[in-house]
Amino acid sequence: MVADGGSASGGPWPPVSIWRVALAGRCPRCGRGPLFDGLLSVRPSCPVCGLDLKAHDAGDGPAVLAIFLLGALLVGGAMWLEFTREPPLWVHAVLWPVVSLPLAIAVMRPAKAALVGLQYRHRRDEMQSGR
Numbered sequence: 001m002v003a004d005g006g007s008a009s010g011g012p013w014p015p016v017s018i019w020r021v022a023l024a025g026r027c028p029r030c031g032r033g034p035l036f037d038g039l040l041s042v043r044p045s046c047p048v049c050g051l052d053l054k055a056h057d058a059g060d061g062p063a064v065l066a067i068f069l070l071g072a073l074l075v076g077g078a079m080w081l082e083f084t085r086e087p088p089l090w091v092h093a094v095l096w097p098v099v100s101l102p103l104a105i106a107v108m109r110p111a112k113a114a115l116v117g118l119q120y121r122h123r124r125d126e127m128q129s130g131r
Helices: 018-024 061-085 089-122 124-129
Strands: none
Touching: 018 089, 061 089, 089 124
């Protein structure tokens, strides 16, 4: 495992864009290793650079973002559909879960990666010492 201050060649890790971490789901230190182990689970460590990711925790932030953002969009969409097309109730019952679940994952995954990346960038020393 390589220490946090440098690469295998001994030089410092170049900064990784938060956008790359969030959108590609990559390690916040090296930018190459996958951040996720499954759908929304953060890996215990990066397989490329060895960064210990157990201390990095996004908490409930991604879920709150998904609730506020998608809640407003989906309720607005449901109201628009109801008032413009007046579909039967079963259409709402079938349509909105099918739309909301993939969108929730599509919002939470980059949000979780971005929060882990920002936490690594701004609290790196604290995370490495385990405080």
